[in-house]
Amino acid sequence: MRRHTNILILLLLTGLCISAGAQNNPYKIDDSLYPIFQRAIKWRTQPQGLLIADTLYAEATQKKDKKAQCLALTIPVSFYLSTNNYEKLEQAAARAKEEARKNNYLQYYYSACTNEINCLLNNGHSLRALQKAEEMKIQAFKDQHEYGIFSCIFTLGNIYYMRQNREVATEYYKNALEYMLKNLPDQDPTYMYINLSEYYRDKGEGEVALEYAEKAAKAAKTNESRVASLLNKCEVLYSMKRINDFNACYDECTQVIEQYGVIRKTAVQRLHIYKLILNKNYDQAHTEADSLRNLLSANQMHHEIYLKSGNYEKAYIYNNWLHNYQDSVNRQVQSSDIAELNARIGTERIKLDAKALEYQNTALNLKNTQLELDRTKSQSELEMMNIENSKLVLENRNLDLARLNVEAEKQKAILKEQQSASQHYIVTLSLVLSFLFLFTCFLIFYLYRRRKTMAILQEKNEELTVARDHAEESDRMKSFFIQNMSHEIRTPLNAIVGFSQVLSTPDMEVDDEEKEEFSMLIQQNSELLTTLINDVLDLASLESGKYRMHLAPHRCNELCQVAMVSVVHRNPKKVKSYFTSDVPNDYLFVTDKERLQQVLINFLTNAEKHTERGEIHLHCSLTENPGKITFSVADTGPGIPADQADCVFDRFSKLDEFKQGTGLGLNICSIIAGRLKGEVKLDKNYTEGARFLFILPLDSVPDK
Incomplete structure (x- = not known):
């Protein structure tokens, strides 16, 4: 890096x-x-x-x-x-x-x-x-x-x-x-060419690697880039076992280094070691390898020296070390990813807690406001009572003065007093009633606002709870997916590497029948590994929205036959596969050929995985669902329990944890069916095993 x-x-x-x-x-x-x-x-x-x-x-x-x-x-x-x-x-x-x-x-x-x-x-x-x-x-x-x-x-x-x-x-x-x-x-594109050359050299595509190496040498604009391009070209020629061309390039590279000085010292040391290997000077080559500062480069060179010198036992030991080192690097990357994901999730949880605390503070402020409002109302009522008392005292004094000053007009004063009392009573009653009406309206409005606020707070709390549960579930599913993918990829990869080493080791005495068996196992595990990777890539492509449906008219019977042929070699010995159709051979309908075949192949592969004896039947029909075309795959396997039938198309869902697979195949089928305006489902009425249906409408255009 x-x-x-x-x-x-x-x-x-x-x-x-x-x-x-x-x-x-x-x-x-x-x-x-x-x-x-x-x-x-x-x-x-x-x-x-x-x-x-x-x-x-x-x-x-x-x-x-x-x-x-x-x-x-x-x-x-x-x-x-x-x-x-x-x-x-x-x-x-x-x-x-x-x-x-x-x-x-x-x-x-x-x-x-x-x-x-x-x-x-x-x-x-x-x-x-x-x-x-x-x-x-x-x-x-x-x-x-x-x-x-x-x-x-x-x-x-x-x-x-x-x-x-x-x-x-x-x-x-x-x-x-x-x-x-x-x-x-x-700009100087030399290092771009060198990166591509190294990639194809490590993949074993020597001609492509050499093409990029020569482009790098021609494009070099500085002394450093020229030396780097020649060093890379030498390594490519060595990997292709073109000894004469390597020696010529080695001499040219040595001259350039003498002219411009040592640049990329480690690469120059590797080049000297390759030259010593070709000259069969293995002891000195080991000494040069020990002088390399980078432990990985040093062990790679020791492995190459032992391999060329015929010491396969030590070459095997260094090869195991290199594989273990690569595994440790992969684990370190995965651990770092998981740690960063956990840190992000922790940050989100802190934010959620902060929002919850903010809502609690808001509720407390509302309560304090209500208390202040009640206190203000009490003070207002007390002041109004004081005012009323003052008015009554003043009126009483006026009445006493009237009695003393106007004795003769007592009856008249009494009448006026009665009239005044009546008016006062009416006014007082009106004020009291008005106050009670306003107070009732305010109380109703306050209770309505409080209930509405409480409902909003309850709704927000429920949303926060759902978000928290979703985040926790996402964290669990991501961790489960990474662990499952590590196991699922490592299993076929170890089988491929192990059997490949057995076949490529000259000292191993393996007869033709065993070679054929090992080759078949390598092929099967390679197909399994390809399927795992394709499932992950297909899921990412479909969910990102970058994939576009390629719609064209196709013969449905031909699509079914191609899907059947592509997976029939995986059948167990005691399982028979066959295809039937009530659709004319020249019948055309518009669909995405590759995605439809992907669904059928996933169904067939799933049936082969769970069927040990009996038959697998692929059928195409226009009559089972009128106005639609129905593809069905039925097997005679153990079937799917009724309590698990509704979750079989969920992501990462695996009914048998001991079977190979990531649990993405049927989920991808469900996504593809949705994009094609169709549906996939399990036939719950089928009792002889499991029967999956892929139903597409004939009168609608799929999503592109």
């Missing part, structure tokens, strides 16, 4: 313009600042480089050289990358990205993004690196920045290479190479 990181750093430090390398100041910054930048580059992996970078930034600020400021901020990023200090690197990268975007030098923005991702990879955080790379890709396409797009494509290749997925990594390298040749013609 560090080799790929160093390649990308080299590309970044060239300033995106290799053709300008012969000039005195290829970055076109202030001439007085360029020598300072050269010293900073030389010391970028040492603490002195940080001090020089600070000086460069201060001088560039004084001279108002924006590009030099951006270049100065790339030095701390490179330093913290070399020390694997991600926290410091993230801070330095944030400052560099802000300055680059502000001054419109986006190449340095994407340089900082790439170094962040590389540091995550060096620390084993491939999932976080992948997330960062996707964010970088979105920004690059939004900016329409050619170098940013190239960097994110190449970086995605490095991520998948680190995750041991070399096929996907190679596709990204090809895309990066194509994009570079089209949009960045001044």
Whole structure:
């Protein structure tokens, strides 16, 4: 992984313009600042480089050289990358990205993004690196920045290479190479060609590897890339056993190294070891291998030496070590992925707890508000009573004064008092009734709002509970899927490797019948491994929405016969397979040929897996469901228990945990049927085994 990181750093430090390398100041910054930048580059992996970078930034600020400021901020990023200090690197990268975007030098923005991702990879955080790379890709396409797009494509290749997925990594390298040749013609594509050559060399496709190696040698623009391309070409020729061509290339490579100096020391040591092996100087070759700093490279070379010298016992020991090392790397990647997933889930749980606490605080605030409102109402009622008392006292005084002053008009005063009392009673009663009416309305409104608020809180709590359960279930299913896939892939892979080694070991005495049996086992496990991988890829393709249905008219009987032929060789000896149809042979209907056959093959494979004797019957009918075409696969196996019939099409559902498979096949059939506007189901009325139905309408167009 560090080799790929160093390649990308080299590309970044060239300033995106290799053709300008012969000039005195290829970055076109202030001439007085360029020598300072050269010293900073030389010391970028040492603490002195940080001090020089600070000086460069201060001088560039004084001279108002924006590009030099951006270049100065790339030095701390490179330093913290070399020390694997991600926290410091993230801070330095944030400052560099802000300055680059502000001054419109986006190449340095994407340089900082790439170094962040590389540091995550060096620390084993491939999932976080992948997330960062996707964010970088979105920004690059939004900016329409050619170098940013190239960097994110190449970086995605490095991520998948680190995750041991070399096929996907190679596709990204090809895309990066194509994009570079089209949009960045001044770049040096040598290392792109070398990556592709190494991939095809390891796959055993020597001619393709040699083609890319020769392209690398022709495209080399620097001394380092020329030496690297010749070293790679030598390794390809050695793997192809073209001894004369290897010797010629070896001599040429030696001359170039003597001229330009030793570059890529480990690769040069490997080349010397290959030469010693060809000269049958095995002892010295072992000594050279021991001097390799990388333990993996050293053990690979020891394995090659023992294999060529005929010491198969020790070669076998080193081969086992290499397999165990690869397994440990895979486990480490898986463990890192699981740890990062658990960390993310933990973060989500903390957020959910915080929201729950926020809702509790809101409820408490509402309660306090209600208490304050009740207290205010009590005070208002007390004040109103005081007012009424004051009015009564005043009226009583007025009445006493009237009695004393107007004795003669007693009767008249009494009448007026009665009239006044009546009016007062009416007014008081009106006020009391109005107050009671307003209070009742307010109380009704308050109870309605409180009930509505409580209902909303209850609904939110239920949503949070569902979200928590869903997150926990997703975590469990992801962990189960990773563990199941590791076991399911390792089982056929171990069988393929084991029987292949038995067949390829000259000392093993194996007769023709055993060879045929071993070859058949290798083929069966290879098909099983292919099926497992295809299930996972098909599921990802269908759920991502990237797959498009390829609709065309097809003869349904021919599709059924092809599906039957493709799986009949897997039948157990005591099982007979046959196909019947009540559909005319020339009957055409519009569908996706590959997806329909995939459903039928999954049904047939499932029946063969669970049927030890009897028969498997594939039938096509237009009459079983009028207006629709019905495909059915019936077997004489043990059948499916009634309590499990409803969950047989669920993802990861396996009725027999001891049978091979990921539990994705029938779930994929269900997804494909939905895309074709059809349905798949289990015939619960069939009692002689299991019978699966695939029903497609004839008068509707499937989803594309």
